[in-house]
Amino acid sequence: MLDIQKIRADFPILSQTVNGKPLVYFDNGATSQKPQIVIDAEVKYYQEINANIHRGVHTLSQLATDAYEISRGKVKEHINAKFAHEVLFTSGTTHGINLVTNGFASILKPGDEVIVSSLEHHSNIVPWQMLCEKTGALLKVIPMNENGELIIEAFDALLSEKTKVVTVNHISNALGVINPIKYIIDKAHAVGAAVLIDGAQAVPHLKPNVQELDCDFYAFSGHKMCGPTGTGILYGKEEWLNKLPPYQGGGEMIKEVTFEKTTYADLPHKFEAGTPNIAGGIVLGTAIDYLNSVGFENIHKYETELLDYATKRLSEIEGLRIYGTGKNKASVISFNIDGIHPYDVGSIIDKLGIAVRTGHHCAQPIMNFFCIPGTIRASFSFYNTKEEIDQMVDAVKKAQIMLS
Ligand code: PMP
DSSP states (O other): OOOHHHHHHTOGGGGOEETTEEOEEOBTTTOOOOOHHHHHHHHHIIIIIOOOTTTOOSHHHHHHHHHHHHHHHHHHHHHTOSOGGGEEEESSHHHHHHHHHHHHTTTOOTTOEEEEETTOOGGGTHHHHHHHHHHOOEEEEEOBOTTSOBOHHHHHHHOOTTEEEEEEESBOTTTOBBOOHHHHHHHHHHTTOEEEEEOTTTTTTOOOOHHHHTOSEEEEESGGGTSOTTOEEEEEOHHHHHHSOOSSOSTTSEEEEOSSOEEEOOTTGGGOOSOOOHHHHHHHHHHHHHHHHHOHHHHHHHHHHHHHHHHHHHHTSTTEEEEOOOSSBOSEEEEEETTSOHHHHHHHHHHTTEEOEEEOTTOHHHHHHHTOSOEEEEEOOTTOOHHHHHHHHHHHHHHHHHHO
């Protein structure tokens, strides 16, 4: 059992008022709030060990390097990677995906096929489209049904020996649907395709086990899991990371540079050109420690309660439609009210202190599927409460009356 009041006390921002009302923060899918221990760790880094890493023989540089590499080790343990050098620090999920698509530009040939899903965030669509334009490969899309679930038989039918890469998100940001990624990974491997999982929305809710999943790449952002913005991880299997060319050239990523030829550094440095977000990388480790101290089993159990409660309460509102009604869901609810633009509801409830996301959630194909301009999305974290859900439901009812 989680002591929610104790947990809430870890997050200074949650005791704020916004527009004169206590803040109800339900935009966790966009970015999570940060516990004091994470904020303190960032300050401590700059106060005590700030120095560039992997370069200096001096003490501070050694300390910063050690802290950075310890954090990499924590991530390795957290996602159960086989080697620490399979864990690349990035600036976020978008960076990780672009690193991979850039690498595949030298592998794909005209006529090869890339499969994405209709549930993707733009950052797991556009880089693949750009790759296809560059290489002459074809983009195929796994369709979805009215419940917001992928039509898995259609995926089976898309697979062939032409399929070179398959990519899907672990959990949809727009609808909260959890995708059957283990099935997708195994089926894709059976035709020899590589698989990238966009784990951006999964890592706040669960602990991915990359060896058990057997995915080739798993990308996520630190800021959605209580870590700082501008941090992220790309996990890649050693054999794939050795096969892909570097993403960016610069310092850190070389063995030897001459004007005739440059040789590249070993993993992970081959993919980590330039001075990284050192503080952020270190503090991401602190965020992971914090989440593990709360416990992912506890998080899952409590967030499921919040999801069930919010689904029940919102369903009481006449004319309210929830999108993404499949069984397998994370604590995200996307909805609309008949005849009212989502933006208008979002703006009114903001005045009542409630922060939700409105719009297409960077997933326009999903909105096109449902023929809507966007949705209102409430995404819950383990520090939210049922009382806050009640406040949101009351606020939505008020907005409905005002806008009808
Ligand atoms: N994929 C999904 C499913 C997401 O929800 C997000 C962030 N909303 C991203 C990718 C992109 O993450 P970032 O902006 O941190 O790179």
